[in-house]
Structures are given as structure tokens and as C-alpha cells.
Amino acid sequence: MVIAKAWALKKHFDGFPKTSDFDLKKIELPNLKDGELLLESVFLSVDPYMRPYSRRDMKEGDIMIGTQVARVVESKNPAFTVGAFVVAGRGWRTHFISDGKDLQLLPSNWPESLPVSLALGTVGMPGLTAYFGLLEVCKMKPGETVLVNAAAGAVGSVVGQLAKIGGCKVVGCAGSDDKVAYLKKIGFDEAFNYKTVKSLDEALHKASPDGYDCFFDNVGGEFASVAINQMKKYGRIAVCGAISQYNDSVPQKGPYVQLPMIFKELRMEGFLVTQWNSRREEGLQALLKWVMEGKVKCHEQVTEGFENMPMAFIGMLKGENLGKAVVKV
């Protein structure tokens, strides 16, 4: 008999999550029925979306939402062999039973040498977000200038590198000097620490005096209000996220974007990566190729131990991660 451990939402978050908002539960798993398989989480993802979605989709006592890379440990399902790795969306738990319908095997050409944790980051949902957000929303073209915030994170770091592959000039911002140094190391043309610049407006202008063709917005809020005024005519804004607002107990005053939107005839489009679920394999294969060619560098913030999931999640929301934040069980 297998006893799974799982993190439940003890109390809805008010402002930044606290460790006391979570409860560690033990769940006794039954024996497998025909067609079922038992899996153990190997790596679990902590993502920003969990913060706003928890309020919208969860009730207190529910197991925290999320995805994991899991290994098949026992199988009564011929489609899945023991030892196979999958991506699942079964939340913050160490073990679970599945009928296989909610599992995605890693690409069949996944190299032995490539850490399977990347299936939660660069070669997974965040990487796909960058890929489709750039190609299908920004519709970047060679020679254009791309701006991305939260640039040292799971999505932003891939946005910048894909934009470089696409022949663009890339400007990124992040919240620490170490992150800025990392951005320059992976090929960003300009990078700055938005927490320490005297003026965001001046920093953006200095980085690209002619302005920006594409703005891949992961942050929203005041940054977006300032950046939008530096968009070029016919610029495109991909509204990917608004992490500056997820932990607000009181919603921020909305940015006033109407005037630049009109005068510069901008296109601003929000999107969810799930819009392109039918093209998931296309994106994964493209990302896998660039990673194996060394054209896309990966960085992970690995927290050891399932018991540390709440701290990993809170740390990511506070900007303590460089690259994709994952928890190694």
C-alpha cells in the first residue's frame, strides 16, 4: 500500500502566500485496477498562475493545483511501461494513480542526457508560452526590437533567446543584478534591473531610443503603463501575465493605456498557452532542437524536498528564482 503526501490549500491566500496557508496531508492509495498505473512525482512545478487560479478554481482543503514530471512505478496499462516519464497535472502530490488519459509522455526523442525537469520549463508549458506568444501574438519579424520583463524567469528567458534566434534586438529587465548579468550572458542586447534604475522611462529609452516593436508583458501594472508609451507605431503587445498584481489584496488602479493605444494604433492581445494545445508537439520539438543545438540555454532554480514546496512557491513569487522554479522530490 502506498501512502502519498500532498499539499492542500488550508486557507485562501491574502497578499503573499504564507507557509501557514498550506497543510501537508497523507493519502492512502488503493491497489491498481486494470488499465490503471501508479506514478511517483520526480519534479514538481511552482508557477505564478497558481496564485490567481487558487482563488478562482480552488476551495480551502483542496490539493494545490500544478504539474509534475512523474515516473511510472507500477502499470496495469499497456500504453505505459514502468520507468516511463510523463507530464501530469495532478497537483502538489508525491504519488498518484491514473488511467493514463490525463498523462503526456515526454517526446519520444527526448535525449537521455537532458534533465526531465525541463519538461516543466524550457521544453514544457513556459517554453511553449514563449514560443507561441512570440510567433503567434507578437508576430516578431527579423530586425525588430523586442522588450520582455520578468526576463530571467521561465518564460522571459526563453522569449529573449527565441527573439534573438528570430533576428531581433532584445531588451530585458529583471529584479536583481545577478539576473541582469545572466540575461547578458544568454544573449540579451540590453538588460537592466527595474528595481534599481532611477527612472523606468529613461532606462527603456536608453535601451532602445527608437522604441519597441514587440512587448512581451509578463508583469503588467506600472511597468506596462510606462512601456506602452515607448512602443513604435503598429507595435504589438502580448499580454502574457500580470504577476505584479497576483498578490495584491486590493487591486491596483488600472494603467491608462487608451491614448497610446489609439495614437500608435497598437495591438494588445492577452493569451493563454492552452490556446495552442493542438500544436504542443510542434512547439516542443522546436524548443528541444534549439536546446540540443545550444541556441537556447536553460537555467533552473531547484528546491530539494517535497516538504519545501510552499517555500519554493513563495520564493518564486518574490523573485528568488533565476530560471524555472522546480521542486525535486
Ligand SMILES: NC(=O)C1=CN([C@@H]2O[C@H](COP(=O)(O)OP(=O)(O)OC[C@H]3O[C@@H](n4cnc5c(N)ncnc54)[C@H](OP(=O)(O)O)[C@@H]3O)[C@@H](O)[C@H]2O)C=CC1
Ligand atoms: N498566459 C499564459 O499562458 C502564461 C502566462 N504566464 C505568466 O508569465 C509570467 C512569468 O511566468 P514564469 O516565467 O512562469 O515565472 P518566473 O519564472 O518569471 O518567476 C516569476 C518572476 O516574476 C517576477 N516578479 C514577481 N513579482 C513581480 C513584480 N511585482 N514586479 C515585477 N516582476 C515580478 C520575479 O522576477 P524579477 O526578479 O524579474 O522580479 C519572479 O522571478 C507570469 O505573469 C505568469 O503568470 C506563464 C505561463 C503561461
Ligand SMILES: CCCCC/C=C\CC(=O)/C=C/C=C/C=C/[C@@H](O)CCCC(=O)O
Ligand atoms: C484568474 C485570473 C487569471 C489571470 C491570468 C493569470 C495567469 C496567466 C498564466 O500564468 C496562465 C498560465 C497557464 C498555464 C497552464 C497550465 C496548464 O495547462 C498545464 C500545462 C501543462 C503542460 O502543458 O505542460
